[in-house]
Amino acid sequence: MDCIFCDIISLKEPAIFHHKESDFVVFENNLNWFPVQLLLTPTTHMTQSDLWSSDKLIKKMANHANEIGKIKCPDGYRILSNFGDHGMQSQQHAHIHVIGGKELGLYVDRKK
Numbered sequence: 001m002d003c004i005f006c007d008i009i010s011l012k013e014p015a016i017f018h019h020k021e022s023d024f025v026v027f028e029n030n031l032n033w034f035p036v037q038l039l040l041t042p043t044t045h046m047t048q049s050d051l052w053s054s055d056k057l058i059k060k061m062a063n064h065a066n067e068i069g070k071i072k073c074p075d076g077y078r079i080l081s082n083f084g085d086h087g088m089q090s091q092q093h094a095h096i097h098v099i100g101g102k103e104l105g106l107y108v109d110r111k112k
Helices: 004-009 048-053 056-072
Strands: 017-020 024-028 036-042 077-080 096-100
Touching (some): 004 036, 017 056, 036 056, 048 056, 056 077
Antiparallel strands (some): 077 096
16 A cells, blocks of 8 residues: 555655654645644554544544644634545545644635
8 A cells, every 4th residue: 555644654755743642643734735734644544434433543633633723823723634535635544634824714615
């Protein structure tokens, strides 16, 4: 299996890490769409559904996402997770995004 997140976690690919634990890591997303764009990723390869169905890991990662969001984005932030093609999930390895550092705007184009 070819997985960029597994390669980052195993240090085969470079990344700027903000946090490391035995069961998850936090590193910068290289897309640079927002001033703050962090990925919280389990150290074990799993699907989004598996992550969100877990009891302890999702709670631990969600709590950390909230804490790092408050620190890195004191004016507000968004925590999100994409599922499947229609949800714009680009990596099969489970992950949570923390984005912020500027006005994020609406979630979707709203018709008036």
